[in-house]
Amino acid sequence: xxxxxxxxxxxxxxxxxxxxxxxxxDLLLFSIVRVQSLQDLGVSPDHLLEKGVFLxxxxxxxxxxxxxxxxxxxxxxxxxxxLFGSILMYSLANIxxxxxxxxxQYAILRLIAGIGLAGELGAGITLVAEILPKEVRGxxxxxxxxxxxxxxxxxNIVSEMFDWRxxxxxxxxxxxxxLIMRVSISESGIYSAVKKQKEVNKGNFFALFANKxxxxxxxxxxxxxxPIWFVIGVLMTFSPEFGVAFGITTAVSxxxxxxxxxIGLSMGDLIxxxxxQQLKSRKKVVGLFIAFTTMAMLVYLYYPWSTDGGLYxxxxxxxxxxxxxxxxxxxxxxxxxxxxRATVATTVPNFIRGxxxxxxxxxxxxRTVWGIITxxxxxGLFTVAIAVWALYKLEETYHRQLDFTEADDDQxxxxxx
Numbered sequence: 001x002x003x004x005x006x007x008x009x010x011x012x013x014x015x016x017x018x019x020x021x022x023x024x025x026d027l028l029l030f031s032i033v034r035v036q037s038l039q040d041l042g043v044s045p046d047h048l049l050e051k052g053v054f055l056x057x058x059x060x061x062x063x064x065x066x067x068x069x070x071x072x073x074x075x076x077x078x079x080x081x082x083l084f085g086s087i088l089m090y091s092l093a094n095i096x097x098x099x100x101x102x103x104x105q106y107a108i109l110r111l112i113a114g115i116g117l118a119g120e121l122g123a124g125i126t127l128v129a130e131i132l133p134k135e136v137r138g139x140x141x142x143x144x145x146x147x148x149x150x151x152x153x154x155x156n157i158v159s160e161m162f163d164w165r166x167x168x169x170x171x172x173x174x175x176x177x178x179l180i181m182r183v184s185i186s187e188s189g190i191y192s193a194v195k196k197q198k199e200v201n202k203g204n205f206f207a208l209f210a211n212k213x214x215x216x217x218x219x220x221x222x223x224x225x226x227p228i229w230f231v232i233g234v235l236m237t238f239s240p241e242f243g244v245a246f247g248i249t250t251a252v253s254x255x256x257x258x259x260x261x262x263i264g265l266s267m268g269d270l271i272x273x274x275x276x277q278q279l280k281s282r283k284k285v286v287g288l289f290i291a292f293t294t295m296a297m298l299v300y301l302y303y304p305w306s307t308d309g310g311l312y313x314x315x316x317x318x319x320x321x322x323x324x325x326x327x328x329x330x331x332x333x334x335x336x337x338x339x340x341r342a343t344v345a346t347t348v349p350n351f352i353r354g355x356x357x358x359x360x361x362x363x364x365x366x367r368t369v370w371g372i373i374t375x376x377x378x379x380g381l382f383t384v385a386i387a388v389w390a391l392y393k394l395e396e397t398y399h400r401q402l403d404f405t406e407a408d409d410d411q412x413x414x415x416x417x
Contacts, residue, residue, distance in 0.1 A: 008140045012131055012185045015178075016124035019087060020148025022178055023120040026094050026171045028152045028262065030059060030110060031237045032255035033164035040164070041103055049241060051103065053360050056237065058107045060354045062114020067350025068205055070119030074342025075203030079127040079191060082342065084179065086119025091175030098165040098172075121148075122346025125329045129345075130190045130338070130402055138282075138330065138398075142273020145326030149269060152262030156255045190403050194338045200405050202339045205347070207406070214406070216393070218344065221332040223390035224286060225352035226359075226383035227293045228322040233356035234363050234376055235300055236261040236315055242300075243311055245372045250308040260312045261319035268323010276398065282331050283396050289324040290387055296321040297380045301373050325349075334397035337406035359383065 030037075034052045043051050066086070074082040093113035100106045125141050132140045159167045194200055201207060208218045235242070236257050243252030268289070276285045296318040305311050333345040359379060366375035 008132065008136050008143060010131065013128050013140050013143060015185050016083075016128050017144045017147035019083060019120055019178055020124055020144055021151040021154075022087070022171065022175045023090070023117055024148050024151030024262070025155045025158075025174065026090055026113065026151075027059075027117050028258055029094070029155045029159070029167060029171055030055060031258050032152075032155055032159045033167060034237075034254060035240070036159075037106070037164040038103075041100070041106065043103070049238070052237075053364065055107055055110050056233070057357045057360065059110040059114040059117075060356050062111040062116075063118040063350040064354035066115035066118025067122070067347040067354070068343075069115070071122060071343035071346030072203040072205055074119070074123050074126065074346055075339055078195065079123045079130075079342055080185065082119045082123035082346070083127070086116050086123070087175050087179060088116075089113075090116030090120075091172040091179075092116075093172075094168045094175070095172030097168040118350045119346060121145075121329060121349050122344075123342060125326070126333050126342045126345045129330060129333045130341075134399065134401060136277070138273045138276045138327070141330040142269050142276075142326045145329075146266045146270040146273070149262050149266040149325070152265075153259050156259035159255055190338050191342075193403075194405060197405075200339050203343050204340070205343055207340060208344070217335055217395075218348075220390040220394050221328075221335055221344065221348050222351050222355075224290075224331070224387045224394070225325070225328045225349070226355060226387050227290060227380070228325055228328070229352050229356050230359055230380050230383045231293065231297070231318050231322050232258075232261065233359055234379070235297070235318055238372075239311060239315060241372060242376075243305075243308060246305045246311070248305060248308055248311060252308045252311055256308075256312055257315045261315040264316040264319025264321075265323050265325065266319075268320040269326045270323075271320075272324045272327045276327055280398050281396060282327055282334075282398050283391060283394060286324045286327055286331070286391055287388075289321060289327075290384060290391065292321040293318070294381070294384050297377070297384075301377055301380075328352075331394065331397055334400050334402065335395070337404050338402065339405040341402070 035048055038048055038051050070082045070086055090113050093109050093116055097109050124144055128140045128144055129137055158170055209215050239257035240252045240254050272285050272289055276282050300314045300318055329345055329349050332348040333341050336344045363375055363379045366378055
């Protein structure tokens with residue numbers, strides 16, 4: 001175990017983990033300061049939920065756009081170019097968020113920040129997966145997510161110590177400081193070998209749609225993550241509204257709900273990574289966590305919560321249940337060749353994050369018919385059912401070496417030195 005730890009704790013892994021830490025801080029900050037920031041901009045209490053959904057959707061649309069752009073660049077120009085470029089964009093955008101005066105400015109900057117935030121995780125997981133041997137790969141990618149997800153904790157602490165404008169500026173400043181560390185890390189050897197091969201088709205997003213087998217592999221990688229962003233985008237983000245529906249008299253803080261949820265998510269990611277290495281299977285562990293997520297949804301929605309503390313505990317539990325986030329991205333990276341790996345690993349998590357747009361739309365529509373609790377149950381179980389189907393059809397990738405590329409006819413070609 002000591003030797004395995006030594007293998008994992010390499011500078012690129014540490015830098016990727018810290019980068020994702022700052023990424024999550026900036027990504028979740030809006031959910032934490034949503035109410036305070038919108039009130040300061042003059043939004044009436046009756047429109048806080050509606051405007052909040054709109055701004056979250058703007059951020060997620062940005063992540064959809066950025067996921068494709070950064071993913072293509074990661075395979076064409078390199079993993080490091082994405083790590084540098086994405087963090088610079090979202091850091092500057094978040095500093096600018098501290099100066100917004102209108103809802104329109106806020107929406108535009110959340111869109112730009114979303115584009116920047118889209119590149120961090122996919123490029124980091126791809127880099128770590130390619131530099132670590134398969135025997136410790138799961139430990140490395142889980143460490144990145146486990147440390148990174150704690151950025152939500154810092155975001156909540158900072159938001160309680162400072163006003164929302166300063167919280168945005170601090171996040172942007174942390175990102176700019178991190179750029180200094182990134183100067184000392186190198187590109188993965190596998191990618192460097194592929195980059196020299198001019199005949200290999202690199203970063204062609206449309207190649208994912210070139211044949212049915214590859215397309216379905218890609219779609220299934222996306223769909224297994226649906227329950228994750230239902231829990232984050234609905235149960236955690238709108239915890240104040242659920243608190244009212246549950247009859248909790250103390251005001252529920254979305255910031256605290258997100259913080260406790262992400263503490264659980266960080267713990268779950270570390271556990272799922274270790275389990276996948278011990279069981280030598282990605283699929284079995286993801287299946288266990290999806291079942292855990294289903295149980296946590298039911299507890300959240302139907303246990304008779306009477307205090308805000310009880311609801312925060314359930315957010316922690318639900319967060320732990322979706323702690324297969326790093327494993328989900330690792331599976332996506334392992335499913336595809338080096339010439340498409342960054343494209344896939346970057347677009348997949350961002351398409352799932354972007355899925356919060358239709359998920360919240362369905363939730364809001366169902367809410368008008370069945371009420372907030374039943375609507376959440378129906379939409380949540382729908383995401384679980386799709387994830388189970390997608391997981392069943394995916395190949396196991398635990399033992400797979402990653403030194404291969406994908407030809408246009410879907411054949412796997414070993415990487416030549």
